[in-house]
Amino acid sequence: MKMLARLLALAWALAAGGCALTPEQGAAATRVAGQARSVLVDCVREDACATPSALRALGVDALAASAPDAPRHHALILDYGQDALLARLSMLRSAQRSVDVQTYIFDEDDAGHMVLDELLAAARRGVKVRVLVDQLSALREVETLAALAGAHVNFEMRIYNPLLGRAHINYPQYVLAAACCWRRLNQRMHNKLLLVDGVAGITGGRNYQNSYYDWDPEYNFRDRDLYVAGPVVAEMAASFDLYWDARLTRRLPVLADVGRLLLRGGVPALPHEPFVLPGRVERISRDADDAMLVGALAAQALPVGEVDFISDLPEKHRAGHEGVAPSTRGLLGLIEGAQEEILLQTPYLVLSPVAQDLFRELQEREDPPRVLVSTNSLAATDAFITYALSYKYKRRHLREFGFEIHEFKPFPQDAPIDVEATGTVEPGDAVAAQADAGRSRSRPLEREYSALRWSGFSAHERVPLHRGGVRFGLHGKSLVVDERIGVVGTHNFDPRGDNYNTESAVVIEDAAFAQALAASIRRDMAPANAWTIARRDRPVVFSGLDYSLGKVSESLPVFDLWPTRYATSYEFRPGPGCTEPPPIHHPHFRACHDPVGDFPEVRMGLRSLLTRIFTAFGAGLAPIL
Structure with missing residues (x-):
């Protein structure tokens, strides 16, 4: 009986720590974040002071050359990690209206912070930036998420399928989630998209973490992305919108750990550890601004006709969902x-x-x-x-x-x-x-087999x-x-x-x-x-x-x-x-x-x-x- 009582007490404590905010608390935390968001825009030009990129230009050209019954696209296989990161940076800097990012892992290492910096810079230029991340692989620190909740009026991040109403869960909470909600625990958003202005996008295997761009000194992934430009990007954007508005998607301030931090101390400053290898970051940043280098990468894109985008619907995670x-x-x-x-x-x-x-x-x-x-x-x-x-x-x-x-x-x-x-x-x-x-950090972000x-x-x-x-x-x-x-x-x-x-x-x-x-x-x-x-x-x-x-x-x-x-x-x-x-x-x-x-x-x-x-x-x- 004593053991049972202890287990019940532990379950209660875990559940209490994981309880979602009340509607009133969520609304208050949302107000705190909203009031702190900067409305200053660094640029008044219509193109949001974007840096011209041959990769974005391919998308504009493909749309201009397309007809409803004769689509035209450009496709580029991104095998090298450095090419994949270079393409992302160039596209983000070329954005004039919108950037949408959907990913499974978004880490706070050099690659993750560099991309996050670019996303915030685009928002400050006047670009609408939306970032959607799966809960089990979101940014490591709650303080980072709280800071992003109030960073800028043009920037918003949301979390998909937050178990226990939280952005992060610790090991005991994970055990509780596994005991009560095993299927939902395993239901993860594995989609990966980067879309710019509705004209060009990247999809494939890469997340936002050093190991996907050959930046880890111990273990890296030999991965592959595909850059695609043309009318199919509208289908990719429609898929993103479905997940952005899905019933399992939550805004940051209404999550228990983020919301309580906002209510306690307001929006914190965005934490940003110094880059571990700043020289490498500076080199890839310069390369992304090198028009000849980006142009040489874009020149490898193949002209293709029709392109199909296959995507699961968020309804795949509804209770009782059946079918292939x-x-x-x-x-x-x-x-x-x-x-x-x-x-x-x-x-x-x-x-x-x-x-x-x-x-x-x-x-x-x-x-x-x-x-x-x-x-x-x-x-x-x-x-x-x-x-x-x-x-x-x-x-x-x-x-x-x-x-x-x-x-x-x-x-x-x-x-x-x-x-x-x-x-x-x-x-x-x-x-x-x-x-x-x-080694000093917790390891869960680094693997895509989330439930294990x-x-x-x-x-x-x-x-x-x-x-x-x-x-x-x-x-x-x-x-x-x-x-x-x-x-x-x-x-x-x-x-x-x-x-x-x-x-x-x-x-x-x-x-x-x-x-x-x-x-x-x-x-x-x-x-x-x-x-x-x-x-x-x-x-x-x-x-x-x-x-x-x-x-x-x-x-x-x-x-x-x-x-x-x-x-x-x-x-x-x-x-x-x-x-x-x-x-x-x-x-x-x-x-x-x-x-x-x-x-x-x-x-x-x-x-x-x-x-x-x-x-x-x-x-x-x-x-x-």
Whole structure:
């Protein structure tokens, strides 16, 4: 009874700490923020003193050249993190009327603060700026959110799906939310958009955090964005508006922690720690103002015709919602229409049941399409539990779905990454300061698998490797069908994207664009950047029995304890007769590849053991992974 009483008292205390403001308190906090907002505008010109940008100009030109039945667009694949940040800065400075930002993670590191500074500068020039962030990944400090609530009349930030009526929740509150509202806890806004003046936008995998722009000294994401200019931006803007006005979206002052801070002390000054590497910030800032540099980037954009934007509706998070979400339905439809080849890139190869059924059906065709998959290795991933589920089903992926899987290496030799930008070539004290700053903060913002971020044994820490250095992991979500349709979006092709997260994607049916996107994915799958997954050598004796028992063990939801897995990793070994890596079913595959073990580069230890444990017992986690 005493234990029950203590638990009830704890639950009451947690609930009391998480209670939303009363309507009267929310109105009072809103007034405090509203009265503090500056109305001063730095510019009286009609263009809001915008800096001309070739990227914005492409959007203006595309709209001028378009007709209702003949749209014209420009599309630019942003592979390099520095290009992605440069494009964002240039577009923000070119804004004349409006900027809309929708994102999952918005951190308070160098990249996050730099973009936030640009957004506030645009607001002070006279541009209407709206920022929508998911609660579990919003800015780290409540003081920052309170300051932004009263920053400027042209700037507004809102939070999507704030559990317990708060902008932030601590670990005990997270436990309470998991106990009372597990499904809502997992329902996150994973969409990512940057829209300028209704003429140009960026979408894709990147959030606002150092690790998405090659700015982290320890671990960065090899990601992909798509810049698109033309009429489709109006559809993207309409999607943003739906989320901005959604029933789960809240203004900052009405959230309990933000509102109470405003009521206690008014709007605080905007906290802004000094940039850890100010020289790097200054360089990218100068580059964003370099018309020739931005023009050279814009010149790489491909002219395309019709562009489709697929986006889930906020209603996906309504109680009782049924049916396949638009993002999932659209992607499955494209895959179903494949005739020759599917190129799929996802950081987390955990397929939903409906996707598994589709790939089985494709392989049952008389002439099935080839399916090449680019994903993370255990050494590269930021989510080893998710990798464990992928590891568990490698036999199924290879035999039943016909996948040719290439797992990204943690130290790729020829990928579109910029190691110099990480700061590891800067003086050691600056690097150490950045690393220490990252370690001193709470970790939850750094992972997109929101419902498992608070795992007590740090389930989303990277595994230890045999060697040190800046590590990279895949984060791009892309699809190419028959080298005629290209897709860049936010969907990881996983159960979470199907059922919990809201997602979006840009679809372009254009051979030149599809081939450019295919070349980008193939580069990530090249031997310098990835290991190939194939069947391991058969045992000398009882090979059929080993396979059968492994298959039976794999089918069990728990207790998948058979020690021998169907597949392992292979490294390409060039030499006479091996100038190019042959496919896994080619008779010369083994002559040109060496097996390197199930977990190459990984220092075997606790994480490897846990990977095997979750292989055995973690299948039940698949729906939220």
